[in-house]
Amino acid sequence: TAGITQAPTSQILAAGRSMTLRCTQDMRHNAMYWYRQDLGLGLRLIHYSNTAGTTGKGEVPDGYSVSRANTDDFPLTLASAVPSQTSVYFCASSGGLENNEQFFGPGTRLTVL
Amino acid sequence: GQNIDQPTEMTATEGAIVQINCTYQTSGFNGLFWYQQHAGEAPTFLSYNVLDGLEEKGRFSSFLSRSKGYSYLLLKELQMKDSASYLCAVRDSNYQLIWGAGTKLIIKP
Numbered sequence: 001t002a003g004i005t006q007a008p009t010s011q012i013l014a015a016g017r018s019m020t021l022r023c024t025q026d027m028r029h030n031a032m033y034w035y036r037q038d039l040g041l042g043l044r045l046i047h048y049s050n051t052a053g054t055t056g057k058g059e060v061p062d063g064y065s066v067s068r069a070n071t072d073d074f075p076l077t078l079a080s081a082v083p084s085q086t087s088v089y090f091c092a093s094s095g096g097l098e099n100n101e102q103f104f105g106p107g108t109r110l111t112v113l
Numbered sequence: 114g115q116n117i118d119q120p121t122e123m124t125a126t127e128g129a130i131v132q133i134n135c136t137y138q139t140s141g142f143n144g145l146f147w148y149q150q151h152a153g154e155a156p157t158f159l160s161y162n163v164l165d166g167l168e169e170k171g172r173f174s175s176f177l178s179r180s181k182g183y184s185y186l187l188l189k190e191l192q193m194k195d196s197a198s199y200l201c202a203v204r205d206s207n208y209q210l211i212w213g214a215g216t217k218l219i220i221k222p
Contacts, residue, residue: 035212040214041214042117042200042202042211042212042213042214042215043156043200043202043210043212044212045209045210048209058209090155090156101146101158101161102158102210103158104155104156104157105155106154106155107154107155
């Protein structure tokens with residue numbers, strides 16, 4: 001079982017360009033999450049989805065959008081990247097509101113120049 | 114606002130015991146989690162506490178006091194592979210995780 005996969009592993013992106021970070025899970029988890037992790041800060045929630053077809057805004061949603069067309073996939077799109085979006089992005093999933101742990105993908109390291 | 118505090122860095126000796134503290138102030142409480150994160154890797158789940166008291170799992174134990182807004186992670190018989198960051202996270206009233214910045218644990222031989 002692969003768990004959660006993310007692509008790409010890393011990317012360098014010119015400011016103003018758009019990009020989609022991909023996330024796929026094979027655990028049939030209802031809930032999925034996108035976090036960014038920056039040095040000295042805790043993981044910050046960007047967007048989440050409690051079930052296929054629904055999405056919600058987290059702590060730092062500006063400049064990002066998501067969709068949840070099916071259970072397995074939860075792509076994150078940067079419409080017009082800015083240098084402050086340079087970060088490590090983690091996708092995670094969990095069985096639902098009452099289930100305990102979140103499982104994390106390997107992360108995408110994004111640099112915006 | 115919501116806040117999770119934990120020490121930035123700690124150093125301990127191989128074979129010893131170390132306690133990593135976490136204090137929190139959040140809007141609601143629906144459980145506290147500890148995760149381990151090795152450098153360059155994803156966080157992995159260690160423990161979950163929702164009731165007061167100690168949860169033991171092998172060399173790792175986690176304690177919670179809801180009235181004090183306090184938790185600690187206790188690591189026994191430290192091994193070099195325990196060198197990592199340890200993340201404390203609280204699930205708030207919206208069932209979202211609020212994360213601390215993590216404690217980097219350095220193990221010396």
